Amino acid sequence: xxxxxxxxxxxxxxxxxxxxxxxxxxxxxxxxxxxxxxxxxxxxxxxxxxxxxxxxxxxxxxxxxxxxxxxxxxxxxxxxxxxxxxxxxxxxxxxxxxxxxxxxxxxxxxxxxxxxxxxxxxxxxxxxxxxxxxxxxxxxxxxxxxxxxxxxxx
Amino acid sequence: xxxxxxxxxxxxxxxxxxxxxxxxxxxxxxxxxxxxxxxxxxxxxxxxxxxxxxxxxxxxxxxxxxxxxxxxxxxxxxxxxxxxxxxxxxxxxxxxxxxxxxxxxxxxxxxxxxxxxxxxxxxxxxxxxxxxxxxxxxxxxxxxxxxxxxxxxxxxxxxxxxxxxxxxxxxxxxxxxxxxxxxxxxxxxxxxxxxxxxxxxxxxxxxxxxxxxxxxxxxxxxxxxxxxxxxxxxxxxxxxxxxxxxxxxxxxxxxxxxxxxxxxxxxxxxxxxxxxxxxxxxxxxxxxxxxxxxxxxxxxxxxxxxxxxxxxxxxxxxxxxxxxxxxxxxxxxxxxxxxxxxxxxxxxxxxxxxxxxxxxxxxxxxxxxxxxxxxxxxxxxxxxxxxxxxxxxxxxxxxxxxxxxxxxxxxxxxxxxxxxxxxxxxxxxxxxxxxxxxxxxxxxxxxxxxxxxxxxxxxxxxxxxxxxxxxxxxxxx
Numbered sequence: 001x002x003x004x005x006x007x008x009x010x011x012x013x014x015x016x017x018x019x020x021x022x023x024x025x026x027x028x029x030x031x032x033x034x035x036x037x038x039x040x041x042x043x044x045x046x047x048x049x050x051x052x053x054x055x056x057x058x059x060x061x062x063x064x065x066x067x068x069x070x071x072x073x074x075x076x077x078x079x080x081x082x083x084x085x086x087x088x089x090x091x092x093x094x095x096x097x098x099x100x101x102x103x104x105x106x107x108x109x110x111x112x113x114x115x116x117x118x119x120x121x122x123x124x125x126x127x128x129x130x131x132x133x134x135x136x137x138x139x140x141x142x143x144x145x146x147x148x149x150x151x152x153x154x
Numbered sequence: 155x156x157x158x159x160x161x162x163x164x165x166x167x168x169x170x171x172x173x174x175x176x177x178x179x180x181x182x183x184x185x186x187x188x189x190x191x192x193x194x195x196x197x198x199x200x201x202x203x204x205x206x207x208x209x210x211x212x213x214x215x216x217x218x219x220x221x222x223x224x225x226x227x228x229x230x231x232x233x234x235x236x237x238x239x240x241x242x243x244x245x246x247x248x249x250x251x252x253x254x255x256x257x258x259x260x261x262x263x264x265x266x267x268x269x270x271x272x273x274x275x276x277x278x279x280x281x282x283x284x285x286x287x288x289x290x291x292x293x294x295x296x297x298x299x300x301x302x303x304x305x306x307x308x309x310x311x312x313x314x315x316x317x318x319x320x321x322x323x324x325x326x327x328x329x330x331x332x333x334x335x336x337x338x339x340x341x342x343x344x345x346x347x348x349x350x351x352x353x354x355x356x357x358x359x360x361x362x363x364x365x366x367x368x369x370x371x372x373x374x375x376x377x378x379x380x381x382x383x384x385x386x387x388x389x390x391x392x393x394x395x396x397x398x399x400x401x402x403x404x405x406x407x408x409x410x411x412x413x414x415x416x417x418x419x420x421x422x423x424x425x426x427x428x429x430x431x432x433x434x435x436x437x438x439x440x441x442x443x444x445x446x447x448x449x450x451x452x453x454x455x456x457x458x459x460x461x462x463x464x465x466x467x468x469x470x471x472x473x474x475x476x477x478x479x480x481x482x483x484x485x486x487x488x489x490x491x492x493x494x495x496x497x498x499x500x501x502x503x504x505x506x507x508x509x510x511x512x513x514x515x516x517x518x519x520x521x522x523x524x525x526x527x528x529x530x531x532x533x534x535x536x537x538x539x540x541x542x543x544x545x546x547x548x549x550x551x552x553x554x555x556x557x558x559x560x561x562x563x564x565x566x567x568x569x570x571x572x573x574x575x576x577x578x579x580x581x582x583x584x585x586x587x588x589x590x591x592x593x594x595x596x597x598x599x600x601x602x603x604x605x606x607x608x609x610x611x612x613x614x615x616x617x618x619x620x621x622x623x624x625x626x627x628x629x630x631x
Binding site: 023024025026027028029030031032033034035036041042043045088089090091093123124125126128130149150152153154 | 528554559565571573588589626
């Protein structure tokens with residue numbers, strides 16, 4: 001067998017010697033692929049809006065109630081006629097923790113209330129304009145990107 | 155073509171019978187009862203065959219053991235001695251206990267046991283068989299490898315009305331009979347079709363070991379997995395039917411034990427998995443095969459069974475969420491989706507069905523269903539409540555945007571290899587075009603990252619595509 005290997009031009013001792021290292025190595029590859037937010041290709045599920053409020057050290061719910069009072073609104077539901085809303089249900093995807101949020105230190109109150117209204121119509125997965133506006137600590141502190149899923153079925 | 159005719163044709167196509175499993179093994183004459191026999195393989199509950207001599211009872215059971223590649227024991231109860239079962243006892247001095255010398259005939263390593271002529275057994279042996287059938291034990295010692303307990307008997311002396319009489323075939327003790335879940339009546343010559351008679355008469359293949367390339371064994375394994383998944387939350391249709399049927403029989407003076415209600419529910423569940431349907435004829439077949447009375451010579455009138463079945467079926471099938479069982483039993487994803495769209499009237503029931511599907515299906519199939527249906531559900535176009543949408547979203551959300559790492563081993567003398575699954579999955583999507591291709595690639599990217607290994611990626615993608623097409627045809631997407 002060694003002779004045959006030698007005739008083939010290989011080092012006859014190579015495969016037999018213990019090189020001391022592993023016979024295999026681990027390969028790693030990153031897989032990134034998304035159907036959301038694309039504006040090219042067959043399937044287009046465009047990004048509609050990004051939502052996220054930065055309350056700093058303020059209490060989110062108290063802060064929003066204060067803004068509601070200042071705007072002369074009794075409840076979050078009263079905000080609906082003041083801001084245009086997407087007309088149909090959308091898919092939500094959480095934004096990365098370091099994604100930019102609208103800072104309450106810098107933003108105008110109407111911009112904050114609009115985002116709060118939209119966040120109040122979102123669960124972690126879905127925006128539904130038909131559901132009641134729910135302001136909870138969890139809902140108004142989420143950071144979400146909303147996509148129109150209609151194009152999935154292209 | 156009128157719409158009703160088209161629906162009827164579609165319905166027939168949807169209910170086309172699953173392929174017969176027994177004729178390829180050389181077993182003929184059991185076609186009508188095949189769902190019952192296969193259900194017993196799935197539940198692993200005891201099965202008793204009753205029939206005239208020469209009707210293939212023993213042949214059927216021995217053939218099943220060969221096809222399932224089981225360590226099988228075949229005992230004749232009329233001749234059996236206890237040593238045949240356990241081996242020769244000898245004292246083990248070191249431990250101070252008694253051990254049994256095993257032989258190829260002893261029961262200790264058996265995976266299936268056939269007790270032939272069980273009705274000709276001596277009473278003292280019946281007691282030992284009782285423990286074997288009921289508890290999978292002999293002498294109080296567990297038989298952990300034993301899966302199948304089968305028996306066969308001629309009609310007992312009180313149940314004989316033909317020309318042949320079976321002297322010595324005695325009534326079974328009802329307590330022993332009640333441990334058997336299902337009872338299959340083997341057909342005599344008069345009951346066979348012309349084709350079955352020809353096949354039975356054909357001596358070709360005599361003595362050959364039943365071998366189907368492992369097809370039945372693989373199917374039984376898959377059915378059994380599904381059974382174990384579903385039995386924990388047995389569908390209301392089945393529990394309702396079993397409860398109502400046993401109640402109706404007892405009300406009619408036919409004593410049926412509470413244990414049998416549970417055995418009936420298990421058998422029904424397995425039969426619906428095997429037959430891939432949950433319709434009235436199947437339920438009646440299983441009910442008829444679940445009554446033990448013939449083993450002790452009692453007769454239950456056909457009209458009594460028919461009335462109990464009718465009452466039970468009407469009671470159980472009027473439950474508003476009866477469709478959920480058909481939804482869960484249906485193996486094809488597009489048909490599941492069609493059932494959801496056609497039958498679900500209550501979003502909470504839709505959410506319940508979706509939750510059970512996602513829990514019961516293998517992960518890649520659950521993922522495929524969620525992937526195809528979640529966008530429509532999110533747009534409010536499926537009859538699914540908020541909980542159901544959230545369940546679909548939790549699975550499908552990460553599939554719409556995949557970002558992860560895959561790892562594989564590469565030999566040192568290789569370079570630029572791909573992940574072992576990559577070629578398979580790329581091939582499954584490579585032949586596709588347009589949006590279908592993009593969806594397939596996205597789904598398979600998720601499979602790679604999540605280490606899913608679809609058995610048949612081409613077929614799974616076709617099911618996703620069929621779901622998408624269904625939603626588009628219905629104007630829901």
